[in-house]
C-alpha cells in the first residue's frame with residue numbers, strides 16, 4: 001500500500017469533485033438562493049427593520065458576492081471532507097466491491113454512499129433555501145440530520161457485514177437495511193419548521209440542490225476511480241524498497 | 243520490526259495513520275461547511291467572531307445547496 005499516493009488520490013479527487021459541485025451550484029442553485037434572499041429582504045422592508053435604499057442595496061450586493069465567492073471554496077472543503085470518508089470506505093472494502101476495474105468499483109461505492117448518506121436522508125430532511133429555517137431550531141435540525149445520516153451509514157455497513165456472512169442469501173441483508181432505514185424514517189421526527197416560502201421556489205431549489213450533490217458523487221466516483229486505476233496505490237512496493 | 247508493522251498496518255495492509263488522517267479531514271471539513279457558526283474563528287479572535295461569522299458567510303451558500311440545516 002503506497003500511503004502517500006493513496007492520500008493524494010483521496011484529496012485531489014475530493015477537491016476536484018467538490019470544485020465541480022461548487023461551480024455547478026453557481027449556475028444551478030444560486031438563482032434560487034437570490035430569489036429566497038430577495039423575499040427575506042422584502043420581509044425586512046415590510047417590517048421596517050431595513051429600508052430599501054441604495055446603501056442597503058450596495059451593502060447587500062457586497063455581502064452576496066462574498067457569499068457566492070465561497071461556493072467554490074466551500075465546495076473544495078466539503079469535497080475533500082466527503083472524499084476522505086469515501087477513501088476510507090473504498091480502501092477498506094475494495095476487495096469485496098463488485099466490478100472488474102477500479103473505476104467500476106469506485107462508481108458502485110459512490111452510488112451506495114450517495115443513496116445511504118445523501119439521498120435517503122435528503123428524502124427525510126430535504127434541503128431548504130434561505131428564509132425557511134428558523135434560527136431557533138438550527139441545532140435541533142443539525143442533530144436530527146446528522147443522526148439520520150449516521151444511522152443510515154452505520155446501518156448500511158452493519159448489513160453489508162451481515163451480507164458477507166450470509167454468502168448465498170445476500171439479498172436478506174438488502175431487505176434488512178431497507179426495513180431498518182424504513183423504521184428510522186418513520187420513527188424520527190420531521191423538520192420542525194413551517195414553510196412559508198412559495199412552494200415552487202422551494203421545490204425548484206431542492207431539485208437543483210439534489211442535482212448538483214448527485215453530480216458531486218458521480219464526479220468523485222469517476223475521478224477517484226480513474227486516478228486509482230492509473231496509479232494503483234494498492235500494489236505493494238517490492239520488499240527491496242521497503 | 244515485524245511487531246511495529248503489525249501495530250501500524252491493519253489487516254488489509256492499510257496504514258492506520260492514513261485512516262486516522264482522513265477521518266480527521268472528514269470531520270473537520272464537515273464541521274466547517276455543515277455546522278460551524280463561527281466557532282473556529284472564536285478560538286483565535288474571541289467572542290466577537292460569533293457576531294461576524296466569517297466562515298459561516300463564506301460557506302453559507304454551500305451549506306444551503308448541500309442540504310445542511312441553516313436559516
Ligand SMILES: [Zn+2]
Pocket residue numbers: 130302306312313
Ligand atoms: Zn442560511
